[in-house]
Amino acid sequence: MFKKILIANRGEIAARIMRTCRELGIKTVGVYSEADADAVHVKQADESYLLGGPRVTESYMKIDKILEAAHQSKAEAIHPGYGLLSENAEFARRCEEEGFVFIGPSPEVISEMGSKIASRKAMEKAGVPVVPGVTRSLADAEDAIEAAETIGYPVMLKASAGGGGIGMQVVYSADEVHKAFEGNQKRASDFFGDGAMYIEKLVEKPRHIEIQILADNEGNTVYLWERECSIQRRHQKVLEEAPSSFISEETRRKMGEAAVKAAKSIGYKNAGTIEFLVDADQNFYFLEMNTRLQVEHPITEEITGLDLVKEQLHIAAGKTLSFAQEDVKRNGHAIEVRIYAEDPKTFFPSPGTITKLELPEGPGIRHELAVHSESVVTPFYDPMIAKLVVKGTDRSEAIDRLKEALSNYHIEGIKTNIPMLQEVAAHEAFHVGDTTTEFVEKYLTKKKQKQTK
Amino acid sequence: MTEITASMAGSVWKVLVKAGDEVEEDQDIAILESMKMEIPIATDFDGVVKEVRVNEGEFVNEGDVIAVIE
Numbered sequence: 001m002f003k004k005i006l007i008a009n010r011g012e013i014a015a016r017i018m019r020t021c022r023e024l025g026i027k028t029v030g031v032y033s034e035a036d037a038d039a040v041h042v043k044q045a046d047e048s049y050l051l052g053g054p055r056v057t058e059s060y061m062k063i064d065k066i067l068e069a070a071h072q073s074k075a076e077a078i079h080p081g082y083g084l085l086s087e088n089a090e091f092a093r094r095c096e097e098e099g100f101v102f103i104g105p106s107p108e109v110i111s112e113m114g115s116k117i118a119s120r121k122a123m124e125k126a127g128v129p130v131v132p133g134v135t136r137s138l139a140d141a142e143d144a145i146e147a148a149e150t151i152g153y154p155v156m157l158k159a160s161a162g163g164g165g166i167g168m169q170v171v172y173s174a175d176e177v178h179k180a181f182e183g184n185q186k187r188a189s190d191f192f193g194d195g196a197m198y199i200e201k202l203v204e205k206p207r208h209i210e211i212q213i214l215a216d217n218e219g220n221t222v223y224l225w226e227r228e229c230s231i232q233r234r235h236q237k238v239l240e241e242a243p244s245s246f247i248s249e250e251t252r253r254k255m256g257e258a259a260v261k262a263a264k265s266i267g268y269k270n271a272g273t274i275e276f277l278v279d280a281d282q283n284f285y286f287l288e289m290n291t292r293l294q295v296e297h298p299i300t301e302e303i304t305g306l307d308l309v310k311e312q313l314h315i316a317a318g319k320t321l322s323f324a325q326e327d328v329k330r331n332g333h334a335i336e337v338r339i340y341a342e343d344p345k346t347f348f349p350s351p352g353t354i355t356k357l358e359l360p361e362g363p364g365i366r367h368e369l370a371v372h373s374e375s376v377v378t379p380f381y382d383p384m385i386a387k388l389v390v391k392g393t394d395r396s397e398a399i400d401r402l403k404e405a406l407s408n409y410h411i412e413g414i415k416t417n418i419p420m421l422q423e424v425a426a427h428e429a430f431h432v433g434d435t436t437t438e439f440v441e442k443y444l445t446k447k448k449q450k451q452t453k
Numbered sequence: 454m455t456e457i458t459a460s461m462a463g464s465v466w467k468v469l470v471k472a473g474d475e476v477e478e479d480q481d482i483a484i485l486e487s488m489k490m491e492i493p494i495a496t497d498f499d500g501v502v503k504e505v506r507v508n509e510g511e512f513v514n515e516g517d518v519i520a521v522i523e
Binding site: 055341342348349350351379380381382383 | 460461462463464487488489490492
C-alpha cells in the first residue's frame with residue numbers, strides 16, 4: 001500500500017479521502033488556493049502546498065503546480081477526487097509520466113469516456129443499449145435538422161464534451177433547432193473548448209439511475225447496485241437514493257450486468273459509474289460514464305458496507321478485489337442530499353461567512369463536509385458545502401430520518417437550500433416514488449407559482 | 454443617473470453593453486459568474502448607458518457598480 005498520497009482537490013471530498021487514508025495509515029498531501037488557506041482540508045492534511053490564486057484556473061486546475069507539490073512531498077500516488085482534474089486525461093497522463101500512480105482509470109479510457117460521441121460508439125460496440133441518436137459531430141443547424149428528422153422529434157441537442165446541462169437543449173421542431181444550434185455550439189465551445197454537437201431521441205419521463213462498478217487490474221469487475229439520482233435541478237443532482245424505488249430486481253440485475261459489460265469492454269480499472277436513463281417501461285439506455293468517484297458514493301457505501309475510497313486505493317496499489325459479485329450484499333436504504341450555499345427561492349448563490357453550524361445527530365446519520373462554524377464560503381467554487389446521508393432499514397425509515405435530520409440542521413450566515421430539501425422530503429410524490437427527472441419542475445415550481453398568485 | 458450594482462460577489466463573465474447603448478427595462482447588461490452559476494444583471498428601466506465600470510474577467514463584490522444608466 002502507498003505510504004503517502006496527494007489529494008488534488010478541495011472541500012468535503014478532499015476531507016473524505018483523507019479520512020480513509022488516515023485509517024489505512026497513509027500520509028496525505030493537501031493542495032490549496034489562496035482563498036482556501038484556512039480551509040478544513042488544508043488543516044486535515046499531513047502537509048499542504050499552496051497552488052496559486054483563488055480561481056480554479058489559477059490553482060486547482062494547474063497541473064504543473066500540483067505535480068510540483070507531488071514531487072516536493074514525495075507522494076507516490078495522486079487521488080483526483082471528483083470535478084476539477086478528475087476526468088482530465090492529460091492530468092492522468094502527466095501523473096503517470098512523472099512517476100505517480102493516478103488513482104483512477106487509464107488516460108485513454110478517461111479520454112474515450114469523456115467524449116459523449118466516442119463513449120456512445122464504444123457502448124454500441126459492447127452491446128449496451130444507448131438512446132437512439134445520431135452520433136457524428138453535426139456540421140450546422142441544417143445537418144442537425146436532417147439528423148433530428150431521421151430520429152423523430154422531440155430530440156435532445158447535446159454538446160459532445162458537455163456536462164451539467166451546458167450545451168444541452170430539448171427541441172421539438174426544425175424551427176427550434178435553428179434557434180438553438182448555434183448558441184449551444186458556442187456555449188459548448190466557450191465552456192469545454194469543443195463545440196461538437198450531436199442529437200439524441202428525448203426519453204420522456206426519464207429516471208436517472210446509475211450503476212457503481214469496481215474493476216481491478218486482473219479484469220475482475222463487480223457492480224455495487226444502483227443509485228437513483230432523478231431529483232435534479234438544472235441537470236444538477238439534489239437528492240440521491242439507493243436502491244431505486246422504481247426498478248424491479250430483474251431490471252436491477254440487467255443494468256448491473258450491462259454496466260459490467262460496458263466497463264470490461266473498455267478495459268476499465270478502478271471505481272466508475274455508468275449512468276443510465278430509464279423510461280416508464282424500465283427500458284434503460286446508456287447516458288455516460290463517470291470515470292471517477294462520485295459525489296453520491298456514500299449511499300452505495302451505506303447499503304453495501306464497503307468503503308469505496310479504500311477500494312480505489314487498493315486497486316491503484318495493484319491489489320486484486322477481495323470479493324466477487326455474489327459477495328456484494330444490499331442492506332437497507334440510504335438517501336443523500338446536497339446542501340448548497342444558495343437562496344432556496346431564487347437559487348442564486350449565497351457566498352459569505354458561516355456564523356453558526358449545528359449538525360443533527362442520531363442513528364443512521366452521516367455527514368460529509370469541510371466547513372465549520374466560522375468558515376468562509378467563497379464565490380470561487382461550487383456551491384455545495386456539505387452532504388447529509390441518512391440510512392434506514394427501509395425507504396420509509398430513511399425518509400423519516402431525513403426529515404428529522406433536516407429539521408435539526410442549522411446553518412446561519414449564509415442562505416442554504418435546506419428549505420427546498422425539506423419540501424422534497426415532505427412531498428407526497430417523493431414518498432410514493434414518483435421521482436422522474438421532472439420532479440423539481442413538476443412539483444416544486446408549480447407550488448411556487450401557486451404561492452405567488 | 455442610476456447605478457446598476459452587482460447583486461452578489463462574483464466574476465464578470467460577459468459585458469453585454471457599452472457606453473452610448475440604448476437599453477430597455479429588464480435587458481441584461483452583464484452576466485456574473487458566482488459558484489459556477491451565471492447570474493444576469495439587468496436594468497430595471499429604459500435609458501442610455503453612460504458608463505460601464507467593469508471588464509470581463511474582473512472580480513466584483515456585492516454592491517459594486519456594474520454600469521451607470523441615464
